[in-house]
Amino acid sequence: GNSVTQMEGPVTLSEEAFLTINCTYTATGYPSLFWYVQYPGEGLQLLLKATKADDKGSNKGFEATYRKETTSFHLEKGSVQVSDSAVYFCALSDSGYSTLTFGKGTMLLVSP
């Protein structure tokens, strides 16, 4: 079956630090990969996506590259802000029905 593994949190950083959140996956087919973000008290919203190998998704300064050879989709940002504090979920979809398999989530805490 499908699975997504992402690094445990919380990740605690100072403002303007570099961020990496690791994500690896197992899938039977050729999945699409996503990063979703959940701000406190809210639902999930899409941060970025990549639909095929070597694609790079990017949004709001965040980036992730679909690496088929290492089955990875690590999230990076060069300079985090306090407003980036949230829970980040890596997810995949490889069915025709858009259902998602999620990792457990990584909480990011950014201090001024």
Added chain:
Amino acid sequence: NAGVTQTPKFQVLKTGQSMTLQCAQDMNHEYMSWYRQDPGMGLRLIHYSVGAGITDQGEVPNGYNVSRSTTEDFPLRLLSAAPSQTSVYFCASSPSNRNTEAFFGQGTRLTVV
């Protein structure tokens, strides 16, 4: 745009009670899903629907029923609530393409005592 609307936002149930979590979307999406979010577990798929009249089970369907009589609505029913169903529930909708994003509601926080 309302997007995906879930009601209620909070609910406390006693063990054995039944209730329905409502989900409505106004984007004319074919696909709708229910997930539960538990600490340290991420989100897990309960049930999903690929169109009106069609539903299927996800990873953790036991104790839950769904139906899809219209494109817009996808209610989740708990027939006899158990403490193990204490969780945050999210409804999502998406167009009929696995490469597109899913849109999530704000969630329903359910406590079963």
